[in-house]
Amino acid sequence: MFEDGTIINELLIERLNYLIYVVLLLIGLHAMIAKKNLIKKLIGMSIFQTAIILFYVSIGVKEGSTIPVYLPEHDPHGSHSVPSDTNETSHFEHGPVILDSSLVKGYANPLPHVLMLTAIVVGVATLGLALALCQRIYQGYGTIEEDELLAKMESREIRAKALSVQIPKDQKLPKKDELKKSKSRPVSKSKTQSVSKPKSKGKK
C-alpha cells in the first residue's frame, strides 16, 4: 500500500519511530540498572515501558485509514444511524462479517493500540506499587540511595545474626538495637519503635 510516490519519505518516518524506540529502550534499561537512586530507577522503568508502547503504536499506524467501525457503504446490515431493536437482533444473529481484502484497506488495525491500553494499565499499576515500596523503604531505612540502603541493611543483618545465635543474652540486645535506631534517626522515632517491637518479641 506504500507503492504510490512517497515511499522513501514514509520509510524514513517509520524508521525514525523505531530508532527512537530503541534509543528510549536503552536509556530506560541503563537507568534501571546503573542508577543508584531508587526513584531514578523508576523513571528508567517508565521510559523503558513507554519505549515499548511507542513500538506497538508504530506498528499499528496506517496512514489515511479510519477507525475500524463499518463505513456506511460497507455495513452488511444497512445503516446503523437509526438503531432499532430488530436491527440489533439481526446483528446479533449474523455477527460481524469479514469484508473483502480490497475494502479492508481503508481501516486501521486496532489491535496493537488496544493491547497498549492494557500495557499502560499494567505499567501504571507497577509504578504505583514501586512508589509505595519506595515509601516503605524510606520509612524503614531513611534513604532511597541504593548503596546507603545496602550498607544499612548489612549492618542490621549482622546485628540480627548476633541476636539469633546468642540465645541466653538476647533479652538485652533488642534494646540496644532500638536505641541505635532511634539515635540515628530521631525524626521517625515512633515509627521505628512500632516496627521493631514485634521483632524483639519474635527473638524471645
Place this chain on the structure above:
Amino acid sequence: MENAIAWIFIFPLFGSVACAILGISNRKICYPIAVLSMAGSLWAGIETLRQVLSANDHTVSYLFGGWTLDAYPRGVGIEFHADILGILITLVVLGVGFLVSLYSKLPVEEETPGKEPLFYTLFLLQVTGLAGICLTGDAFNLYVLIEVAALTGYGLIAIGSNRAAAATFNYLILGTIGASLYLLGVGYIYIKTGTLNMVGIHDIIVAQGLADSATMQVAFVLVGVGILIKMAFFPFHAWLPNAYCNAPTTTSSLLAPLVTKVMIYVMIRMVLSVFGVEFSFESTLWTDVLPWLVVVAIVCAAVMALAQREIKRMLSYLIVAEVGYMVGGVWIYNYYGLIGSIFHVISDACMTLCLFLGAGLILRKAKTTHFDGLRGLFTKMPLTMTGFFIGGFSIIGLPPTCGFFSKWYLITGGMVSQRWEYMIVLMFSTMVMVVLFFRMIERIHLAVSESGENLGHGHGDLGLTDQQTRFDEGPLSMLIPLLLASAVVLVVGIYNQEVVSLIEIFLSDFNLPRGEGIE
C-alpha cells in the same frame, strides 16, 4: 460441568473480591473464603483434567466473548486452551495453592496482624494469575497474566518486613525488565504472523516457513531472554534469594514452589507449541549455547547453596539450581530430556512446597532458621522433620520420592543427547545436596554445633536442656498440610508411570529425537 475450565478462575477471582469486601467488617472470614475458593478451584481443575483426557485431541478450548473457532481464523478473541501439559501444571498450581491456604491460618495472623483481608486478596489473585498463565492460549494474554502474578507477588512479599520491601524493589525492577522484553517479543511475532493466538502463531510459522525470518529470530531471543529473567536463571537470579527469605512464611511457601516453575512451563510452551520444535531447536543457536550456561548455572547455584547457613536462603539457592536442571532438560533437545523437564516441574513444585512448609514450622518453633537453631529438633518435632526431610530426600533424588524419577529422566536425556557435561553437573549438584541435607540431619539428631562457627557460643554449652528436647509439635493446621505435601511427594514418586504416560501423550504430537537402543 461443561465449563469447568472457567470455574478454575471464577472461584479464586471472586473469592479475592469477597475477601477484600467482607474482610473489612470481619477479618476472621478471609481464611475460610480462601480455603473454600481454593478447594472449589482444585475441584474444577480435576474436572477439567477429566474432560481433557476424554476429549479426542486431548484439548479443551474456552473462548471469551462468543467467538468461535470455525468461523474466523484462529486469533480473533481470547482463548483459554487446556492441553495435557497446561492442565497438569495448573493442577500443581491449584494443589499447592490449596495446601498453602490451609497452612496459612496461623502464620498470616502472627506475621501480618491486621492485614489478613489484603493478604488473602493478593493470595487468591496470585493463584488466579498463575493458573491463568498455564491455561491461556493467547500470547498477549499471557503477558497480562504474568504481570498479574508478578504484581500480586510483589505485594505478598513486601507485606512483611522493611527488608522484604527492599528485596521486593529489586525483584520488581528485574521482573519488569523480563516481562517487558517478553512483550516486545510478542510485538515482533505479531508483526510477522498477524495473530496472537498460540496455535495460530504456530500454524502460520509452519505454513509460511518463517523459520529463517530475522524478525522471528529476534522475537525468539526477546521472548526467551524475558522468560529466563523471570524464572531466575542463573545470571539473573539475584532477586530470588533475598525476596524469598525475607517474605512472610505463607508467601514464600506459595511463591517458591510455583513462580519459577510456571515460568519454565511458559518456556516449554513457547518452545514446543508456539515457535515449534524445528524453529526452536534447529534454526537457533540456543541448543549449542544454553546447555553450557546451564552447566555454569547449576555449579554456581549449588556452590552458593553450600555456603549458606540459613535454611530459607539455602533453599532459595537450591531453587536456582533446580531451574538450571529444567532449562537444561529442555535444551539438550530430546524426548527424554523433555519428559524429565516436565516431570521435574511437577515434582520440584511438590518437594519445594514440602521444604518451605517445613521451614515455616521450624521458624515458628525455633524462632530462627539458622542451622544452629536446629539442634535436637528431631526429638522435639519428629513429624515436622520427617515431612521436611521427605522433601529433602526428593531434592537429593532418593528412590521412593518423585525427585528420583524426574532426575532419572533428565540424566537419561543427557545420555541420549551425549551431553556429558550436563550429566556430570547433575551428579555434582546431587552430591552437593547430599552434603547439604545430611549436614542438617546430623544437626537435628546429634545436637552439636558446627565447629568454626564464630557466632558466640564459646561457653561450651552444647548439650541440651530438657525444655529444648521436650516433644512439642507445631499446630495441626500447619502440620497437616506439610504431611499432605510430603505424602504427595511419595505418591507422585510411586505412581510416576501414570504421570509420565500423561506427559508422553502430550509429547507424542511433537517430533523429538529419541536416540537409539534406550528403553
